[in-house]
Amino acid sequence: MAVPGHVVGTIDLWRCLNCGSIDANPRRIGDLKPPSTIGWNILEPNEKWAILACYDNKAPNNWELIRARPGLVIKHTCAGxxxxxxxxxxxxxxxxxGRLPERHDLRLAEDYMEKTILLIK
Ligand SMILES: [Zn+2]
Structure with a gap:
């Protein structure tokens, strides 16, 4: 994840060889240790890891890793x-x-494997 000129965090993705489910763990700048939950965040069949990008909060708090599925209502708190x-x-x-958000985006982590998500509006 990056804003112009800075990396603001990364997401490590693991795919289970047995079930194909993808585990995801976010790391922000300043996180040194891997989380203890690696391999335990199993998605439901219609869930996908997604990044909620917020253009009203400042880095590093301008993104959030969520488990998205159709019909999910996301509650979010920010300056906007x-x-x-x-x-x-x-x-x-x-x-x-029903309108599209102006200050927020949802990006699927699987679309950005090995890529940088540039958080810019
Ligand atoms: Zn926000």
Whole structure:
């Protein structure tokens, strides 16, 4: 994850060879030790790891790793007015009134394997 000029965090992804589920662990700048939950975050069949990007919070608190699934309501707190999102069938995100968020994005981690997610609006 990066904002122009800085890396603000990484997400380590592991795919289970038995079940194919992907485990994800976020690391922010300053986290030195790996978490103790590696391998234990098993997704439900319709869940995907996703990054909620927030353009109203400053790095390193401008992203959050979540388990997204269609129908999920995400509650979020930040400096801006957008505080609730609905995840759609295609894992897109809308505001409760159906509009697209202006200050937030949802990105699927699997689309960014080995890539940098640039957090810029
Ligand atoms: Zn926000």
């Amino acid at each position: 007015p957008e505080g609730e999102f609905l995840v759609g069938e295609g894992y897109g995100m809308t505001l409760p009134d």
